[in-house]
Structures are given as C-alpha cells and as structure tokens.
Amino acid sequence: MKMTVSIRDLEAWDKEYVWHPFTQMKAYRREKPLIIEHGEGSYLYDIEGKKYLDGYSSLWVNIHGHNHPELNAALAEQAGKIAHSTLLGAANVPSVLLAKKLVDSTPTNLTKVFYSDSGSTSVEIALKMAYQYWQLKDPVRFAGKKNTFISLREAYHGDTIGSVSVGGMETFHHIFHPLLFKRLETPAPYTYRLTENNDEEACKAMCLDSLEAILMESHDEVAGLIIEPLVQGAAGMITAPAGFLRGVRELCTRYNVLMIADEVAVGFGRTGTLFACEQEQVEPDFLCIAKGLTAGYLPLAATLTTEEIFEAFLGEPEELRTFFHGHTYTGNQLACAVALKNIELIEREGLLATLPNKIEFLAQKLLLFRELPHVGDVRQQGMMIGIELVQDKASKKTFPAQMQVEHQVILHARMNGAIIRPLGPVIVLMPILSMSMEELGQLIDITYEAISAVTSQAY
Numbered sequence: 001m002k003m004t005v006s007i008r009d010l011e012a013w014d015k016e017y018v019w020h021p022f023t024q025m026k027a028y029r030r031e032k033p034l035i036i037e038h039g040e041g042s043y044l045y046d047i048e049g050k051k052y053l054d055g056y057s058s059l060w061v062n063i064h065g066h067n068h069p070e071l072n073a074a075l076a077e078q079a080g081k082i083a084h085s086t087l088l089g090a091a092n093v094p095s096v097l098l099a100k101k102l103v104d105s106t107p108t109n110l111t112k113v114f115y116s117d118s119g120s121t122s123v124e125i126a127l128k129m130a131y132q133y134w135q136l137k138d139p140v141r142f143a144g145k146k147n148t149f150i151s152l153r154e155a156y157h158g159d160t161i162g163s164v165s166v167g168g169m170e171t172f173h174h175i176f177h178p179l180l181f182k183r184l185e186t187p188a189p190y191t192y193r194l195t196e197n198n199d200e201e202a203c204k205a206m207c208l209d210s211l212e213a214i215l216m217e218s219h220d221e222v223a224g225l226i227i228e229p230l231v232q233g234a235a236g237m238i239t240a241p242a243g244f245l246r247g248v249r250e251l252c253t254r255y256n257v258l259m260i261a262d263e264v265a266v267g268f269g270r271t272g273t274l275f276a277c278e279q280e281q282v283e284p285d286f287l288c289i290a291k292g293l294t295a296g297y298l299p300l301a302a303t304l305t306t307e308e309i310f311e312a313f314l315g316e317p318e319e320l321r322t323f324f325h326g327h328t329y330t331g332n333q334l335a336c337a338v339a340l341k342n343i344e345l346i347e348r349e350g351l352l353a354t355l356p357n358k359i360e361f362l363a364q365k366l367l368l369f370r371e372l373p374h375v376g377d378v379r380q381q382g383m384m385i386g387i388e389l390v391q392d393k394a395s396k397k398t399f400p401a402q403m404q405v406e407h408q409v410i411l412h413a414r415m416n417g418a419i420i421r422p423l424g425p426v427i428v429l430m431p432i433l434s435m436s437m438e439e440l441g442q443l444i445d446i447t448y449e450a451i452s453a454v455t456s457q458a459y
C-alpha cells in the first residue's frame with residue numbers, strides 16, 4: 001500500500017520530529033523548510049518540484065552529479081550480492097579492491113588503509129594511532145609524553161570528542177572544553193585578517209615561525225600535528241599561502257612530530273588535484289579522507305598511513321600492540337563498491353583535466369565580487385570558494401549576527417534557484433565538480449545578485 005503524505009504533513013513533521021545538525025531549531029522552525037525530494041545531475045528538486053543548482057555539493061561530497069546511472073548501477077550490483085559483512089576477522093571483495101586503489105592513488109609513502117564511516121572517525125583513528133604509535137615505539141622514553149596534538153586556530157576536524165579536541169573554532173567548541181584532551185594552537189594562515197594588504201609571504205613566515213616556536217618548546221609532548229591541507233574549509237575557506245603546507249611538513253619532520261593531513265574536505269579533486277598534498281609534494285604520516293570518497297552516495301571514510309607506523313603495531317596477540325578500534329560498518333561493501341566506481345569515473349572521464357578551465361572561469365567571474373561594497377575578501381582554491389562579507393571594508397568589521405545578513409543572502413539565492421551556505425560571515429560555494437561552465441556561470445550570477453541585493457539594504 002502506497003502511503004500518501006501531504007507536503008504540509010512533511011513540513012510539519014520535519015519541524016516536530018527532526019533535530020537538524022548545526023541548526024538553531026528555534027530559528028529553523030520559524031521558516032518554511034526546504035525538503036529535497038530528488039536530484040538529477042547538478043540539480044536538487046524539492047517536494048514542490050522547484051529546482052535548485054546544488055552549489056554546496058550536498059555538503060561538499062558530490063562529484064559526478066546526483067542520480068548518476070553508473071554509480072546507481074554499482075550500488076545495485078553490489079546490493080544484489082551482499083550489503084554488508086564485517087571486517088573483524090574477515091575481508092570482503094570491494095574493501096580489498098578499494099584499499100589497493102587508494103594506496104595506488106595517494107602519496108607514495110602511504111601503504112595501509114583503515115576504514116571508518118565519517119570524516120570525524122577518520123580523524124579519531126589518526127589521533128589514536130599517532131598516540132599509540134609513540135607508546136609502542138618506545139614505552140620507556142615516551143611514558144606520559146607525546147600525549148598532546150597541535151592544530152591550527154579555526155581548525156575543524158569533525159564533531160566527535162577527539163576531533164573536537166583538535167578543533168579551534170570557538171563558536172562550535174568552547175562549551176566542550178572540559179571534556180577535551182590537550183591541544184596546542186598555532187595560528188592559521190588567515191592572510192586577510194593577519195596582514196594589512198593581503199601579504200601572503202608575510203603571513204606564511206609569521207605562521208611558520210609561530211609553529212616552530214611551539215615545536216621547539218613542546219615537541220616532546222606532541223604526538224602529532226593535524227592540518228587541513230591548502231584550505232581550512234569550515235573556518236570559511238581560509239586558503240593557505242603557497243609553500244605553507246610544505247613548511248609545516250618540514251617542521252614536523254625536524255621536530256619528530258607526526259603529520260596528519262585531514263583531506264576530508266579537500267580530497268578527491270576539490271583543489272584541482274586528486275589530493276591537496278600533491279600540490280606541494282607533501283607526504284603526510286596519516287591521510288584522512290571521507291566526503292568525496294563515495295561521490296556523495298554513502299558514508300565511508302579511510303585513514304591511510306605508512307609502513308613504519310603499521311609495523312609498530314605488529315606483535316603477538318598477547319603483547320597487546322593491537323589497534324583496538326573499529327566500527328560496525330567498517331569497510332561496508334555497498335560504500336566500497338560505490339567508491340571504486342567513483343574513482344573509476346574520475347579516471348575514465350578525465351575529470352581532473354576538466355578542472356583547470358573551470359577553476360580559471362570561476363576566478364574570472366569572481367573578480368566582479370571584489371568591487372561590491374560589502375565584500376571584504378574573495379578566496380578561491382580550485383573548486384572551493386569563500387566570499388567574506390564585511391559591514392565596513394576599511395575596518396574589516398563583520399555584520400552583527402542579529403542582522404542575519406548571510407542567512408538572507410542564502411534565502412535570496414534559494415529563491416533564485418541555487419542552494420549555497422554561509423560559514424559565519426563567509427558565503428561558500430562548493431560546486432559539484434562535474435558542473436558545466438553554463439551551470440557554474442549561473443551559480444556565480446545567482447550568488448552575485450543575492451549578495452548585492454541583500455548587502456545593499458544592510459548598512
């Protein structure tokens with residue numbers, strides 16, 4: 001029997017029963033909810049049939065478009081065999097094939113793959129492995145030591161307690177401070193806010209000097225440093241100056257600290273290369289991947305690491321060197337099968353080779369935004385864009401929160417057929433990588449119109 005539910009019921013039940021993530025529900029319930037019913041290519045369709053460009057890649061995950069026939073078929077084919085069996089004490093075909101593919105596609109020093117289900121868990125795993133590695137390597141020398149992590153100001157690595165411990169976003173994280181483990185904070189290379197004239201070289205030097213000072217003093221306490229390579233996404237698309245990532249890698253090596261590259265957001269082509277680390281020939285000790293891994297189909301994540309770290313965990317069972325960590329759905333077959341098809345599509349369709357033209361096209365279109373009176377900074381790294389709104393360009397003061405300017409921009413864009421999202425004062429664009437030039441142009445035009453219409457009324 002087919003249940004018929006009215007649009008009105010769905011809207012009412014959403015407000016009544018669903019607690020949305022990162023959402024002030026009091027404000028949410030004042031507005032008409034946007035309920036997505038289906039997707040096709042670069043578009044999402046709501047329950048009333050209105051169509052929107054997915055300018056946010058459905059939270060930074062989509063790569064080839066929605067409802068993709070080959071991804072659908074890969075999922076259906078795997079479902080016809082088996083949906084899930086455990087990786088505890090047994091293997092499964094797609095997870096083995098995917099592990100090999102990931103090792104072949106990532107920086108060459110990474111040879112081992114540990115699966116999980118979300119970006120946050122991929123980070124938890126890297127943090128726990130890093131700590132345990134030092135304890136296993138030299139239990140006497142490191143007893144009670146190397147139990148601290150370094151991360152950047154404004155860092156975002158997920159929402160579980162370990163990943164929040166290495167977070168640096170006051171708004172999200174301050175309430176949890178009493179629950180968290182030790183962290184040292186190093187400045188983020190936020191050139192717009194740290195320098196007078198967007199001086200990237202000065203910003204880079206300042207940030208690397210600060211990091212070196214911390215490492216010099218505390219490296220004995222530090223197990224690892226975690227960083228979002230090239231772009232701090234959730235912080236509002238803070239793009240790092242060229243050479244910063246490389247500099248961080250060199251400092252980690254010099255001070256005997258493990259480097260964790262959190263490529264949850266920037267992996268799978270977002271910055272123009274398959275992985276962001278490639279751009280500065282950086283080989284991290286851990287690589288965390290999630291979001292784009294299944295091209296927006298299913299939750300799947302992986303933490304990759306080196307032979308040296310893996311080997312430190314080897315021993316007889318009774319020696320208790322085992323990494324005691326695992327999730328019920330670790331290495332899920334459906335997700336691994338879709339991930340394999342995703343990577344096959346990226347390669348077969350030459351997706352990465354299509355990106356430079358798109359990136360350049362976006363860069364040209366973005367020049368216009370700088371002239372708007374309330375746009376303080378425009379940042380782009382590949383297919384990741386942040387447009388920072390300010391009330392006053394000279395002082396770089398942002399609009400007061402109660403004015404809800406950024407939210408109004410998003411609603412305006414939605415009215416005109418594009419879904420985008422703000423991060424604090426920054427309007428973020430994360431187009432689906434397969435979007436056509438025409439669709440990218442529309443997305444930019446709708447965003448420009450929304451920012452200029454809303455900010456011209458806000459003063």
Ligand code: PLP
Pocket residue numbers: 117118119120121123156157158159228233234262263264265266290291
């Ligand atoms: N790390 C980074 C850099 C992220 O951007 C995110 C999510 O936005 C995460 C980790 C957390 O991933 P998830 O939401 O899948 O737990």
